[in-house]
Amino acid sequence: NAGVTQTPKFRILKIGQSMTLQCTQDMNHNYMYWYRQDPGMGLKLIYYSVGAGITDKGEVPNGYNVSRSTTEDFPLRLELAAPSQTSVYFCASSYSAGVRVGNEQFFGPGTRLTVL
Amino acid sequence: EDQVTQSPEALRLQEGESSSLNCSYTVSGLRGLFWYRQDPGKGPEFLFTLYSAGEEKEKERLKATLTKKESFLHITAPKPEDSATYLCAVQARGGSGNTGKLIFGQGTTLQVKP
Numbered sequence: 001n002a003g004v005t006q007t008p009k010f011r012i013l014k015i016g017q018s019m020t021l022q023c024t025q026d027m028n029h030n031y032m033y034w035y036r037q038d039p040g041m042g043l044k045l046i047y048y049s050v051g052a053g054i055t056d057k058g059e060v061p062n063g064y065n066v067s068r069s070t071t072e073d074f075p076l077r078l079e080l081a082a083p084s085q086t087s088v089y090f091c092a093s094s095y096s097a098g099v100r101v102g103n104e105q106f107f108g109p110g111t112r113l114t115v116l
Numbered sequence: 117e118d119q120v121t122q123s124p125e126a127l128r129l130q131e132g133e134s135s136s137l138n139c140s141y142t143v144s145g146l147r148g149l150f151w152y153r154q155d156p157g158k159g160p161e162f163l164f165t166l167y168s169a170g171e172e173k174e175k176e177r178l179k180a181t182l183t184k185k186e187s188f189l190h191i192t193a194p195k196p197e198d199s200a201t202y203l204c205a206v207q208a209r210g211g212s213g214n215t216g217k218l219i220f221g222q223g224t225t226l227q228v229k230p
Contacts, residue, residue, distance in 0.1 A: 004159075031216045040125070042203065042220040043160075045210065050215055058217065063151065078230060090159050097216030103207075104149075108161030 001026050001071030006091050006110035012114045013081040014081075018113040021076040021111050033105065034066065036087040037053045043090065048075055049099070081115045088112050118143045119207050122221035129194055129228050137189040137202055137224045145209030150189050150218065151180050152203040161204055194228045201225045 007022045025032065035043040039043045045058030047066040055066050063085055065077040074093075078085060089111045095102035129135055140147065148167050152160035164173045166182040171223045173180050177198060180188040189202055205218040 033218075034217070040222055041122075043205075043218075044220075045217055048215060050152065065151075073153070092159075094216050098207075098214040099166075100148075103148065103216060104162045104165055106162065107152075107204060109159050110120040110157075 002091055003027065004091055004106050006089075006108035006111050008111060009109070010112045012116060013078075014116060015081060015083065017081050018077070018079050019081070021078070021089055021091075021113075023074045023108060024072050024107070025074075025078065025091075025093040026072065027093060027095070028071060029093035029095050030071065031097050031105075032068065033092045033094075034064075034074070034076045035090045035092065035104075036060065037090060038087050038111075046076065046089075048088065078113075083115050086113060086115045117216065118196050118219050119220050120204055120206055120221035123203075124223050124224060125222070128225070128226045129191075129226065131195055131228055131230050132193050134190070134192045134194070135225070136191070139187040139189070139204030140185060140220055141187070141204075142185075143204045143206050143208040143219070147207040147209045149171045149182055150205045150207070151187070151189055152205065154203055154223070156201075163202075191226070194226075196228045196230050199226055199228045 033048045034046040049055045049068040091108045092105040155161045164180040183184040205220040222226045
């Protein structure tokens, strides 16, 4: 299994441009998450999904959108990029949630985004 | 408000010098506490989940413990390959319980010198 894969690895955007960060998992996990990590700030949840067709906002959703049309894919869309969105973005997935089995999240390698 | 605080922010050890990392948490009700390891330029890697006060889990030189207010990650006789950032996260009961949402601390960066 490849686990959680993310593309691209690096990207530089100009202010006002848009882009989609791709995330795919091959573990048949229902739960998927997008986090951003800023230096010294830990990870903050942007959006999450509990299954195909179901998404909801996390702690810092402004400026982002998501969709979940399949179990495997959970793309993150940035509209009108701003310098404040410069960060490292991680996608994660888990088999279950709220129970004691299979609820650990598996993370992708990340996308490093710079907005200039 | 649910909150997680890790200390120290950074820790330098000599190879073989044991120590502990701290994770203090304030949540409306703890469903689980997670420890992750993160190497530079990579995604977090799962280490442990703890659910109840008094619970302990071990993996090689690492041992995680849990009380009602904090968790410790004990590192015994560390080696240079243990150098990484260690992240603590909590899952709270209530609305986030069935969604798996995690609240992360800011991490402790450990450097082990030979």
